[in-house]
Amino acid sequence: MLARVSSTPSFKRLPRAVREQQMLDAAVKVFSRRGFHAASMDEIAEDAGISKPMVYAYLGTKEELFIACLHRETARMMLAIAGAAAPDLPADQRLWRGLRAFFGFVGAHRDGWAVLYRQARGSQPFAAELAAMRARLVEVVAGMLDHALRARGREVAGTELEVVAYALVGASESLADWLADHPEAEPEKTATRMMNVAWLGAAQLLDGVTWRPPVD
Amino acid sequence: MLARVSSTPSFKRLPRAVREQQMLDAAVKVFSRRGFHAASMDEIAEDAGISKPMVYAYLGTKEELFIACLHRETARMMLAIAGAAAPDLPADQRLWRGLRAFFGFVGAHRDGWAVLYRQARGSQPFAAELAAMRARLVEVVAGMLDHALRARGREVAGTELEVVAYALVGASESLADWLADHPEAEPEKTATRMMNVAWLGAAQLLDGVTWRPPVD
DNA sequence: AAGCATACCTACTCGTGCGTAAGGTTACGC
DNA sequence: GCGTAACCTTACGCACGAGTAGGTATGCTT
Numbered sequence: 034m035l036a037r038v039s040s041t042p043s044f045k046r047l048p049r050a051v052r053e054q055q056m057l058d059a060a061v062k063v064f065s066r067r068g069f070h071a072a073s074m075d076e077i078a079e080d081a082g083i084s085k086p087m088v089y090a091y092l093g094t095k096e097e098l099f100i101a102c103l104h105r106e107t108a109r110m111m112l113a114i115a116g117a118a119a120p121d122l123p124a125d126q127r128l129w130r131g132l133r134a135f136f137g138f139v140g141a142h143r144d145g146w147a148v149l150y151r152q153a154r155g156s157q158p159f160a161a162e163l164a165a166m167r168a169r170l171v172e173v174v175a176g177m178l179d180h181a182l183r184a185r186g187r188e189v190a191g192t193e194l195e196v197v198a199y200a201l202v203g204a205s206e207s208l209a210d211w212l213a214d215h216p217e218a219e220p221e222k223t224a225t226r227m228m229n230v231a232w233l234g235a236a237q238l239l240d241g242v243t244w245r246p247p248v249d
Numbered sequence: 250m251l252a253r254v255s256s257t258p259s260f261k262r263l264p265r266a267v268r269e270q271q272m273l274d275a276a277v278k279v280f281s282r283r284g285f286h287a288a289s290m291d292e293i294a295e296d297a298g299i300s301k302p303m304v305y306a307y308l309g310t311k312e313e314l315f316i317a318c319l320h321r322e323t324a325r326m327m328l329a330i331a332g333a334a335a336p337d338l339p340a341d342q343r344l345w346r347g348l349r350a351f352f353g354f355v356g357a358h359r360d361g362w363a364v365l366y367r368q369a370r371g372s373q374p375f376a377a378e379l380a381a382m383r384a385r386l387v388e389v390v391a392g393m394l395d396h397a398l399r400a401r402g403r404e405v406a407g408t409e410l411e412v413v414a415y416a417l418v419g420a421s422e423s424l425a426d427w428l429a430d431h432p433e434a435e436p437e438k439t440a441t442r443m444m445n446v447a448w449l450g451a452a453q454l455l456d457g458v459t460w461r462p463p464v465d
Numbered sequence: 466a467a468g469c470a471t472a473c474c475t476a477c478t479c480g481t482g483c484g485t486a487a488g489g490t491t492a493c494g495c
Numbered sequence: 496g497c498g499t500a501a502c503c504t505t506a507c508g509c510a511c512g513a514g515t516a517g518g519t520a521t522g523c524t525t
């Protein structure tokens with residue numbers, strides 16, 4: 034209705050791609066601090082140095098915005114991991130490199146990643162997104178285990194492997210949560226601990242050692 | 250303002266304690282299905298077969314209601330676990346019994362527990378509640394490990410144990426999530442798988458076998 | 466049978482925040 | 496130097512849902 038008095042020369046006009054990144058940065062920040070529901074589009078817009086309708090014009094509704102955040106962050110993380118765990122390394126080396134990259138990433142994006150991630154686990158609409166990316170991770174880990182097994186001339190049912198992989202991924206996520214809550218903790222050390230829990234067990238499984246429930 | 254025409258004989262008047270349980274049942278159900286924010290007090294009240302002001306009168310605000318749900322469910326779970334894992338058993342037996350009880354509980358309360366639990370991880374106000382109860386679990390597990398270590402004449406720094414315990418608890422939580430999402434999966438089998446991942450590794454740690462990062 | 470506490474209801478208020486309509490301003494091609 | 500398209504704004508509509516005011520029924524006690 035009322036035009037802004039053209040005293041402020043308004044801020045720089047920037048190309049869409051740049052603004053989108055600024056918005057995503059702001060969104061990640063605010064979603065992390067407040068949680069999905071407590072975060073307001075107004076605050077995100079303000080934090081991005083832009084007005085609300087721009088956010089709607091570029092990134093869509095609040096849900097779509099959150100999903101866009103998730104996508105960007107997961108893509109960055111997968112890239113970091115994939116870049117570190119070259120497929121031609123032996124299994125334990127791959128696992129180690131992958132874990133180190135993973136915890137390194139989380140450590141460097143404490144409020145960015147971990148909190149965003151925790152948000153997504155809860156609410157319906159995002160669970161699917163998250164499940165998809167976890168599935169990719171599980172697949173990678175399961176593939177690693179399978180590869181190692183074949184190298185030893187052994188074989189295990191697919192489901193079995195998948196569940197073990199799921200447990201490993203889950204343990205890593207939990208330690209990542211722990212890491213995000215302990216600012217003084219070192220990512221590298223956390224990765225080492227994870228190896229101690231995961232690999233010692235997994236290695237035995239790979240060698241055919243299994244635990245069977247007692248008959249009671 | 251306007252009185253209800255006294256045609257319906259209204260429903261049975263029940264003592265407070267009974268109504269409270271009905272309300273909590275309904276709340277758990279609705280919170281699970283919808284998530285904390287999407288759940289409405291109206292729906293909870295309706296599902297409990299009561300009107301909204303009663304819920305406020307008995308259980309307080311929405312947040313307080315959710316926390317009441319958390320308390321009841323965690324108390325039930327801790328009871329189930331503590332009852333199963335008698336402290337005089339050897340470590341592997343205790344772990345096995347405890348895990349079996351845990352997964353049994355989750356399997357029996359799929360939508361009750363697991364989803365409620367997932368909710369709580371996200372939002373600020375409940376994270377504390379949840380952290381407290383996880384801390385108790387971690388403490389129990391760490392105590393078990395410590396006990397087993399002393400029995401073998403060895404000793405490890407407290408933090409180290411805590412982190413390992415945290416990883417084990419985390420892996421269990423993740424498998425619980427998996428279980429909750431797979432209606433056809435058997436709790437007992439899941440517990441066995443968890444033992445295979447966790448115990449084989451933990452047992453080696455207890456025996457002093459550790460993994461060290463390569464120098465690259 | 467009056468008294469009183471407890472159980473229970475309908476029908477509101479009101480803040481909050483998503484999403485949008487409608488219009489102003491700058492850059493860039495020609 | 497002028498149109499046009501992309502960029503950006505203020506200011507609002509509107510739904511939804513938490514929490515409450517105020518009144519009614521029921522049963523236990525004396």
